[in-house]
Amino acid sequence: MNTAIVGLQWGDEGKGKIIDILAQKSDYIVRYQGGNNAGHTVVVKDKEFIFHLIPSGILHKGKTCVIANGVVVDPESLLSEIEYLKNNGLKLEANLKISQICHIIMPYHRILDKLRESKRTYKIGTTGRGIGPCYVDKISRCGIRAVDLLNPQVFKEKLEDNLKEKNEVFKKVYNHPGFDFKELYLEYLDYGRRISKYISNTMLLLQEAVKKNKSILFEGAQGTFLDIDFGTYPFVTSSNTTSGGICNGTGLSPGAVGKVIGAVKAYTTRVGEGPFPTEFKDALSNIIREKGREFGATTGRPRRCGWFDAVLVKHAVGLSSARQVAIMKLDVLDNLKEILVCVSYKYKGKIFREFPYDFEVIANAEPVYKIFKGWGKDSSTVRKFGKLPKNALNYLLGLEDLISAKISIVSVGSGRAETIFR
Numbered sequence: 250m251n252t253a254i255v256g257l258q259w260g261d262e263g264k265g266k267i268i269d270i271l272a273q274k275s276d277y278i279v280r281y282q283g284g285n286n287a288g289h290t291v292v293v294k295d296k297e298f299i300f301h302l303i304p305s306g307i308l309h310k311g312k313t314c315v316i317a318n319g320v321v322v323d324p325e326s327l328l329s330e331i332e333y334l335k336n337n338g339l340k341l342e343a344n345l346k347i348s349q350i351c352h353i354i355m356p357y358h359r360i361l362d363k364l365r366e367s368k369r370t371y372k373i374g375t376t377g378r379g380i381g382p383c384y385v386d387k388i389s390r391c392g393i394r395a396v397d398l399l400n401p402q403v404f405k406e407k408l409e410d411n412l413k414e415k416n417e418v419f420k421k422v423y424n425h426p427g428f429d430f431k432e433l434y435l436e437y438l439d440y441g442r443r444i445s446k447y448i449s450n451t452m453l454l455l456q457e458a459v460k461k462n463k464s465i466l467f468e469g470a471q472g473t474f475l476d477i478d479f480g481t482y483p484f485v486t487s488s489n490t491t492s493g494g495i496c497n498g499t500g501l502s503p504g505a506v507g508k509v510i511g512a513v514k515a516y517t518t519r520v521g522e523g524p525f526p527t528e529f530k531d532a533l534s535n536i537i538r539e540k541g542r543e544f545g546a547t548t549g550r551p552r553r554c555g556w557f558d559a560v561l562v563k564h565a566v567g568l569s570s571a572r573q574v575a576i577m578k579l580d581v582l583d584n585l586k587e588i589l590v591c592v593s594y595k596y597k598g599k600i601f602r603e604f605p606y607d608f609e610v611i612a613n614a615e616p617v618y619k620i621f622k623g624w625g626k627d628s629s630t631v632r633k634f635g636k637l638p639k640n641a642l643n644y645l646l647g648l649e650d651l652i653s654a655k656i657s658i659v660s661v662g663s664g665r666a667e668t669i670f671r
């Protein structure tokens with residue numbers, strides 16, 4: 250059966266570790282949205298690998314790793330990731346496939362991302378990787394796709410058209426000199442040549458895989474509340490991070506998606522700006538950040554930390570039909586006396602049990618907490634669900650109840666072995 254792993258919070262839930270474990274039993278590992286704004290950390294035998302674009306399944310021999318059409322690709326960043334993995338002894342030629350219709354992130358996207366951000370009254374806190382502007386061009390039908398880099402004439406016309414308009418905007422709106430056609434043209438034709446061996450028709454490849462009953466693992470990036478439609482808009486990324494993004498992002502139909510596993514931390518984190526009702530307002534923030542090593546894998550920014558928000562996660566479970574959940578980083582809570590879980594929000598005397606999309610409400614919502622007793626014991630050595638400390642079990646079963654999904658995996662450390670399958 251095919252499986253999808255999606256984040257149920259604001260990203261950084263630890264999807265990389267679950268994907269790495271499940272990749273062993275999969276034939277294909279597929280990224281379907283986002284770009285190199287993502288950062289998946291995988292620890293193998295004490296060595297840490299950070300992936301931004303290439304599916305982390307590449308660590309396993311003989312797996313086909315696909316960057317499908319819904320992903321936006323920065324060729325410069327892709328080539329340096331390829332180089333990094335090759336230097337670590339991995340072979341990619343036969344196993345990495347990139348969709349010919351992926352949209353390409355150009356330097357003007359990266360610069361525009363930063364310039365727009367600098368002018369915004371309410372900053373989003375983007376990763377500055379050009380993700381948003383690239384998706385904007387895709388939707389406004391002027392984007393450049395991977396296949397275009399392989400056709401000098403088509404690429405020339407598209408780039409000329411783009412620069413004609415963009416250079417005017419750069420000069421007049423942003424006081425930026427703009428971009429030289431010839432320089433960009435030659436640089437990107439060269440990238441095209443260097444990535445051409447990976448480019449293919451991944452829609453057909455995946456449809457064939459489904460026909461042959463191969464198992465596919467869909468690797469979600471970011472998290473539900475960064476989804477362009479369902480997230481805390483406008484403080485979101487520019488793609489569909491929920492399981493619904495899989496179909497358009499791969500060329501497969503809903504029936505091919507299979508089982509959805511939601512990844513959640515045992516608490517909550519968020520990078521960048523935007524509402525976060527359960528954010529810690531005291532020293533606990535630093536304690537959890539240090540213990541959980543909560544620093545962005547892509548930008549190194551300190552992550553904002555807070556209590557588990559069951560209102561948020563329950564909504565995310567529904568949006569992605571995530572019947573099963575992987576609880577990550579339970580061990581980070583080991584030494585706390587009490588653990589709080591948000592069960593509803595209060596605003597102007599009114600109680601909200603469902604996630605509110607009114608920005609005024611979510612930005613000012615006061616969490617209503619249920620208090621669980623801490624367990625004060627090391628959970629990182631436990632390998633069976635039933636052997637977890639009693640109060641840790643109470644916490645997990647309490648969460649299950651609040652979010653209406655079954656906890657099937659519990660992670661108690663960063664290594665592959667520090668995982669409990671229930």
Ligand code: IMP
Nearest residue numbers: 260286287288374375376485486520521
């Ligand atoms: P963008 O995706 O770079 O446009 O950034 C939009 C928002 O999504 C910002 O708040 C980023 O911090 C956040 N974001 C993007 N990618 C990730 C991720 O992989 N993990 C966590 N947050 C992310």
